[in-house]
Amino acid sequence: MKLPWRSRASREVELHRELRSHFEMAVALRMERGESRADAERNARLEFGNVTQVAEVTRDMWGGRRIETLRRDLAYAWRGLRRSPTFTVVAILTFALGIGTTTTMFTIVNGVLLRPLPFDHPEQLVLVSHLPKSIASSASTVMSDGTFLELRAANSRAFASFASFGGNRVTLTGVGEPAEIVGAMASANFTRVLGVSPARGRGFADDEESPASPRVVILGDRMWHDRFAADPGVVGRSIVLSGVPHTVVGIMPPDFDFPNAAAFWTPLSNTLDPKLGSFRPVVARLRAGVTRETALRELEATLAVLPGTATEKPGTTQTDVRPLLDLLVARSRDTLWLFSGAVLLVLLVACANVANLFLIRVAGREHEIGIRFALGAGRARIVRQLLTESVLVAWIGGTVGLLVSVWGVRGVIAAAPLGRIPRQGSIGIDWRVLGAAFGISLLTGIACGIAPALASTRRTLRNILAESARSLVGGHDRLRRALVVVELALAIVLLSGAGLLLKSFVRMRTVDTGFRAAGVVEMETSLSPAAYPTPEAAGVFAMRVRERLREIPGVDDASVVNFPPLVEGGRFRDDFHPEREPDVSKGYPVAVLMTAPDYFRAMSIRVLRGRDFAASDDAAALPVTIISGSVARKFWPPDGAGAIGQRVRKPGGKPNDWVTIVGVVDDVTQTSMADEREGAQYLPVTQNRNPWFALQLTFVIRTARPAGDVAPSMRAVLHAIDPSMAVRRLAPMDDVLSSSVAQPRFEMELVTIFSAIALLLAAIGTYGVLAHDVASRTHEIGLRVALGAGRGDIVRVVALRTLGVVIPGIVIGLAGAAMSTSLLRKSLFQVTPTDGPTMVWVAITLCAVAAVAAAAPVRRAVRVDPLVALNRR
Amino acid sequence: MARGGQSRIELLQGTLDFIILQTLRWGPQHGFGIGQMIRANSSDALQVDTGSLYPALHRLERAGWIDAKWDRSEKGQHVRVYRITPSGRKRLAAERTRWDRMTQAIAGILNPPRERES
Numbered sequence: 001m002k003l004p005w006r007s008r009a010s011r012e013v014e015l016h017r018e019l020r021s022h023f024e025m026a027v028a029l030r031m032e033r034g035e036s037r038a039d040a041e042r043n044a045r046l047e048f049g050n051v052t053q054v055a056e057v058t059r060d061m062w063g064g065r066r067i068e069t070l071r072r073d074l075a076y077a078w079r080g081l082r083r084s085p086t087f088t089v090v091a092i093l094t095f096a097l098g099i100g101t102t103t104t105m106f107t108i109v110n111g112v113l114l115r116p117l118p119f120d121h122p123e124q125l126v127l128v129s130h131l132p133k134s135i136a137s138s139a140s141t142v143m144s145d146g147t148f149l150e151l152r153a154a155n156s157r158a159f160a161s162f163a164s165f166g167g168n169r170v171t172l173t174g175v176g177e178p179a180e181i182v183g184a185m186a187s188a189n190f191t192r193v194l195g196v197s198p199a200r201g202r203g204f205a206d207d208e209e210s211p212a213s214p215r216v217v218i219l220g221d222r223m224w225h226d227r228f229a230a231d232p233g234v235v236g237r238s239i240v241l242s243g244v245p246h247t248v249v250g251i252m253p254p255d256f257d258f259p260n261a262a263a264f265w266t267p268l269s270n271t272l273d274p275k276l277g278s279f280r281p282v283v284a285r286l287r288a289g290v291t292r293e294t295a296l297r298e299l300e301a302t303l304a305v306l307p308g309t310a311t312e313k314p315g316t317t318q319t320d321v322r323p324l325l326d327l328l329v330a331r332s333r334d335t336l337w338l339f340s341g342a343v344l345l346v347l348l349v350a351c352a353n354v355a356n357l358f359l360i361r362v363a364g365r366e367h368e369i370g371i372r373f374a375l376g377a378g379r380a381r382i383v384r385q386l387l388t389e390s391v392l393v394a395w396i397g398g399t400v401g402l403l404v405s406v407w408g409v410r411g412v413i414a415a416a417p418l419g420r421i422p423r424q425g426s427i428g429i430d431w432r433v434l435g436a437a438f439g440i441s442l443l444t445g446i447a448c449g450i451a452p453a454l455a456s457t458r459r460t461l462r463n464i465l466a467e468s469a470r471s472l473v474g475g476h477d478r479l480r481r482a483l484v485v486v487e488l489a490l491a492i493v494l495l496s497g498a499g500l501l502l503k504s505f506v507r508m509r510t511v512d513t514g515f516r517a518a519g520v521v522e523m524e525t526s527l528s529p530a531a532y533p534t535p536e537a538a539g540v541f542a543m544r545v546r547e548r549l550r551e552i553p554g555v556d557d558a559s560v561v562n563f564p565p566l567v568e569g570g571r572f573r574d575d576f577h578p579e580r581e582p583d584v585s586k587g588y589p590v591a592v593l594m595t596a597p598d599y600f601r602a603m604s605i606r607v608l609r610g611r612d613f614a615a616s617d618d619a620a621a622l623p624v625t626i627i628s629g630s631v632a633r634k635f636w637p638p639d640g641a642g643a644i645g646q647r648v649r650k651p652g653g654k655p656n657d658w659v660t661i662v663g664v665v666d667d668v669t670q671t672s673m674a675d676e677r678e679g680a681q682y683l684p685v686t687q688n689r690n691p692w693f694a695l696q697l698t699f700v701i702r703t704a705r706p707a708g709d710v711a712p713s714m715r716a717v718l719h720a721i722d723p724s725m726a727v728r729r730l731a732p733m734d735d736v737l738s739s740s741v742a743q744p745r746f747e748m749e750l751v752t753i754f755s756a757i758a759l760l761l762a763a764i765g766t767y768g769v770l771a772h773d774v775a776s777r778t779h780e781i782g783l784r785v786a787l788g789a790g791r792g793d794i795v796r797v798v799a800l801r802t803l804g805v806v807i808p809g810i811v812i813g814l815a816g817a818a819m820s821t822s823l824l825r826k827s828l829f830q831v832t833p834t835d836g837p838t839m840v841w842v843a844i845t846l847c848a849v850a851a852v853a854a855a856a857p858v859r860r861a862v863r864v865d866p867l868v869a870l871n872r873r
Numbered sequence: 874m875a876r877g878g879q880s881r882i883e884l885l886q887g888t889l890d891f892i893i894l895q896t897l898r899w900g901p902q903h904g905f906g907i908g909q910m911i912r913a914n915s916s917d918a919l920q921v922d923t924g925s926l927y928p929a930l931h932r933l934e935r936a937g938w939i940d941a942k943w944d945r946s947e948k949g950q951h952v953r954v955y956r957i958t959p960s961g962r963k964r965l966a967a968e969r970t971r972w973d974r975m976t977q978a979i980a981g982i983l984n985p986p987r988e989r990e991s
Contacts, residue, residue: 014943015927018904018953022923025905025950054924061931 011062015055023048056381073388080389087361088393091354094764095397095444096404097757098350103401103437104408105343109336110436111427112329118255118426120195124286125324126295128162130303131279133318141320141327142279150306151282151299152187158295159284163193164268165259166280169526170241171726175227180726183220183264190265191218193285194258201235201250208267216267217246221254223263241266242528243724255425259327283324296321316587328422334826335420335747341823342497342754345490349758351444352487353765358390358452359480360772369456383453390449391442398441402429405437415749417742455479480772484765485808491762492813492846494755496821499838501748504831508741511830514668514677515565516604520733521707522564523714524698525725536619538694539685541721543615545699546596548717554705559599560685563591564698564733565670566740572693574651576627576681578635579658590631591670591680592651594688600665602702608632610644610663613684623650623687626663631679640664651681652690659683673740674829700733707732747827759846763853766805770857773801781861782869791862798861802854810843817842889921889929890938891972894957894965897939903952904930930955938964 023044030040048054081088116122128151129141143151145164152162165186172181188204191197198218208216217239219228228234238245246266257263259281268280286295300319303309309317362369372382406429413421421427532538542560549558563571575587597613600606608629617624625648632640643661650657667677688694699718703710711730718725738745774781781794821833831838896902896910907930908921933939938961944954957965 014953017951019923019927021903021946021950021952022905022908025903025946025952028948029909048923050924054927057924058927058931061928061935 012059015058019051019054069384070388073385074392076385077389077392081393084361087357091357091393092397092400094350094354094357094761095394095441096400097761098347099394099398099401099437099440099444100404100408101343101401101754101757102347102440103398103405103433104412105336105339106436107405107409107429107433108412108421108427109340110430110432112332112336112421112423113325114432115423115426115430117258117325118196119258121285122324124160124288124290125194126284126286126292127322127324127327128159128282128284128299128320129322130299130309130317130319132312133316140279141281141322141330143282144279144308146308147303147306148187148280148282150308151302154302154306156298156302158286158290158298160287161189161193162282162284163187163190164280164282165190166268167260167262168264168266169728170264171243172227172239172241173243174240180728181223181263182261183223183266184259184262185268186265187268190283191252193283195285196253196256198250199253200232201248203250204265204267213267215241215244215246216249217241218250218252218265219248220252220257220263220265222257224251243530257425260419260422281327283327284321292321292323332420332422335743338747338824338827339750339754341820342494342751345494346754346758346761347440347444349487349490349761349765351448352483352490353761353768354390354393354444355448355451356480356483356765356768358386358448359455359483360768362386362452362456366456373457379457382457383450386453386456387446387449390452391445394441394445394448395438398437398444401441402434402437412750415746417739417746420743420746451479477773480769481805484762484769484805485812487758487762487765488806488809488846488850489813489816491755491758492810492842493816493820494751494758495842495845496814496817496839497824498748498752498755499842500821500824500828500831500833500835501744501751503835503838504827504829505741505744505748507830508673508744511669511673512677513565513673513737514605514666517733517737519702519704520603521701521703521710521714522567522698522729522731522733522736523700523711523718523727524564524567524696524729525718525727527695527697527725531722531724532695533691535688535691535694538697539619539688542596542685542694542697542699544721545718546598548721549699549701549714552701552703552710552713552717554703554710556702556704557598557602558699558701559602560596560697560699561599562594562685562694562696562698563670564700564736565603565668566673566736567698571671572651574681576631576635576679577649579647579649581635588631588634588679590628591678592683593680594683594685594693596685599682599700602700603668604702605668606666608664608666609641610661612663613682613686615686617684618686621687623657623659624662624684625650625659626665626682627661628665628667628678628680630667630677631681632661632664634679648681651683652693673737674744698729744827744829759849762809763849766802766850767853767856769805770798770802770854771860774798774857774861778864778869781864782866785864786866786870794862794864795858798854798858802850806847806850810846813846814839814843889925890933891965891968892919893926893929893933894938894961894968897955897957897961898965901944901954901956903944903946903954905952907955933961937961 026044026047027037027040030043031037035043117125119125127141128143130143130147131140143164148162148164151159163186165184168183168185170181170183172179186204188206188209191203197203199221201218203218204216207213219234224230224234234248235251236248238247240246241264252265284295286292296319299321303319369382373379409427413424413427527538527541532541546558546560549555552558572592573589574592576590577588595613597615597617600612609632610626613624613626627643627648629640632643636642636646643664646661647658648661649655650659665682667679669675669677670680671678685694699714701710701714715727715730718727781797784793784797817839818834824833892911893907896907896914899910902910904923904926908923908926911919911921930939930941934941934955937958939955939957941953941955944952946952
């Protein structure tokens with residue numbers, strides 16, 4: 001019977017007995033043929049061959065051998081590593097650095113992009129959008145309320161249901177200090193479409209969407225804990241949101257805070273009016289098995305027949321069906337992939353570095369390996385042994401790296417601009433992160449160990465024993481130099497990326513925005529439609545606050561605007577349409593802004609022609625407008641001088657609503673520092689007829705005093721006029737400017753850190769190969785000195801060796817950079833991905849670092865004493 | 874070493890397994906005996922190294938084509954005796970067919986029929 005689980009020891013004993021009996025029978029046979037016992041034994045032994053090797057190769061046939069071998073290999077590797085602590089510590093730290101940065105980034109990518117949303121069948125949830133091209137951008141995924149209502153009521157084979165939602169900012173009073181809380185408004189079926197149910201209480205009833213229905217609210221778990229001490233009795237109680245009592249009907253489970261960390265949800269009741277042109281995101285659930293492409297085709301067909309959208313001109317709108325996750329991650333996806341690519345390069349550099357360390361180590365152990373060969377170990381056996389060692393080191397490094405990544409993730413999140421790393425609640429270590437960390441460790445361990453293991457075992461026993469002592473430290477030179485070239489090349493690629501992002505960041509900081517932020521302080525407020533029901537009331541309020549702000553000592557100018565430059569939030573664009581231009585089909589969208597007198601002075605925007613708005617431009621006066629330079633030049637070429645006095649259609653107004661151009665001002669950067677300065681049209685707040693156009697107001701002042709000195713007075717002015725008014729934001733405009741470049745700064749900083757790590761590792765690698773070079777060529781250098789070579793000659797020898805790795809590194813690296821930096825295009829501003837000066841600086845930086853790395857080996861080389869060096873042989 | 878003047882034939886991997894199974898068809902045998910029989914039956918043309926023989930025996934044992942037990946030889950020595958199993962016989966038959974086909978094919982190549990030459 002075969003007993004596969006017999007103990008290994010007893011099988012070992014049996015194998016030796018079996019081989020022994022074979023040997024004895026061979027001796028007996030020879031003696032029968034007349035050989036003497038001594039001859040017979042000697043000949044039989046010769047014929048038998050190496051007993052250890054026969055036993056070894058036979059053992060290899062046994063099943064279940066692997067675990068036993070692995071245990072022994074691990075023990076052996078561990079002993080070996082403990083004998084050379086410096087090597088071990090450096091290798092582990094390098095791995096920890098490489099795997100730590102990789103795991104950090106993977107943890108974030110996993111949490112943000114890979115983990116499914118915590119909803120029922122999240123893959124069926126899509127974001128449905130339909131909007132005029134004139135206001136669409138790649139990031140806008142919204143739909144008008146009217147279209148949403150019609151779609152929800154229509155029959156569909158592709159979509160099971162639609163829900164609409166939007167942000168909602170309220171002031172909670174009556175529970176501790178009054179506080180501004182950010183929540184969401186959602187259609188009544190919102191929780192049903194997402195497939196989540198409240199942990200307590202109930203969701204919204206359909207009729208709660210009606211404006212006539214009593215006000216209700218669902219609380220998020222966090223708000224329930226923070227504000228109501230997790231009291232279950234709060235369900236059914238009334239709380240006051242922005243002065244209106246709402247009944248709490250439910251509490252959501254802890255992990256639900258969609259969208260954008262919402263703290264509460266109210267029904268989308270008061271504003272769900274088809275006649276009001278509000279655009280909101282719409283989430284839809286696809287029926288099982290329906291693809292997004294099918295759904296999009298059906299959506300387009302449906303929109304073509306719905307009453308509200310059928311009249312739209314073909315080609316003027318943009319319809320899309322996207323994964324719901326896009327709503328949360330669209331802005332961060334590119335950045336995260338950029339970082340992921342960067343950390344992979346760092347990991348590769350770390351790998352090349354450790355592979356180099358292993359090559360040095362293996363070169364020093366060739367004698368030991370030779371002896372193991374002589375004792376009958378097979379090549380596969382020795383390769384496996386060496387791989388065990390590298391994988392063990394990688395795993396220890398990986399474990400340290402995993403711990404490091406916990407801090408790394410916190411650091412990256414802390415450094416990220418607000419909102420640029422969404423879904424932070426789902427970022428954490430899960431089985432996927434653990435699997436990735438250990439998988440990367442295993443792979444890198446094998447990758448770093450395989451080349452040294454194969455290279456060292458390729459040399460046969462004879463080679464190793466025949467070679468002199470000098471060659472024992474000099475092996476695999478070419479492979480080691482190649483690895484350093486790879487490291488330098490990868491460092492160049494990363495440095496180029498960092499250099500380009502840095503240059504782009506500097507360009508962005510110094511771009512001419514058309515306004516001057518220094519000295520400007522902004523105060524943002526929002527007007528409740530209940531308190532300011534008409535545009536006239538809002539206009540009167542705005543002008544009163546402006547008057548009082550001007551009276552603050554030290555304030556030079558004061559004005560107001562609805563959408564200040566570079567502040568995220570509302571935007572309004574409309575086609576510019578001069579009266580004399582009969583052809584309106586083309587469309588020329590411009591930003592439409594509402595301001596008051598002195599806005600251009602406060603912001604230092606140049607008035608090119610005509611005049612500013614004046615207090616006399618009131619409701620009774622001639623309706624006026626001011627346009628920006630590019631618009632004027634476009635319609636009244638060549639210099640826009642003809643614009644003054646012309647009439648154009650009032651943005652958002654009826655066809656025969658005309659306004660007269662009284663001034664032309666400079667274009668300004670409106671949306672983002674990365675965008676061109678855009679054309680704009682300004683309207684005075686005193687002539688505003690649009691009820692929602694003035695609900696969000698930002699007062700701007702210019703002052704020579706520090707912002708901190710005038711801010712309290714500004715707040716006091718606002719509260720003196722309306723004590724219930726909350727200040728949303730009160731800050732110097734410089735803050736806005738720096739937060740508008742926070743994203744490029746974040747990208748630039750992180751890629752710079754990664755490239756610094758790569759550069760450091762590459763420098764260590766360069767140092768290693770040169771130091772080794774000098775050490776192994778001490779004899780040769782000694783000989784040269786003895787033959788009359790001067791210090792300069794010796795320096796030249798080492799310098800040539802350095803250039804031998806640096807120049808190929810730079811050439812390959814720049815080629816790699818030229819191929820890969822185009823991936824950065826989206827992140828670059830006024831810098832091409834192959835920017836020449838940047839590449840030159842990168843090459844110079846690398847040369848400088850290589851020179852530093854070469855300094856110590858050079859010093860050692862010139863100190864070689866020929867007598868000592870030559871006597872060592 | 875009594876190898877005579879004959880050149881030694883290196884065995885292909887797999888061929889040795891086949892020869893061992895064929896040898897064991899005549900009855901149970903220990904490792905040394907198997908080596909001797911192969912040598913004798915091939916008129917000393919085939920010599921099997923212990924370094925190939927024992928791995929092959931242990932490999933065949935693991936595959937279940939042969940099994941082994943400890944026994945005493947005619948001279949009273951403890952020896953490990955191998956015996957072919959039923960699945961080993963099946964394997965041998967399959968190998969045999971394959972082998973016959975291959976030798977025919979090789980013979981065909983080495984001695985091509987005359988009519989094809991013209």
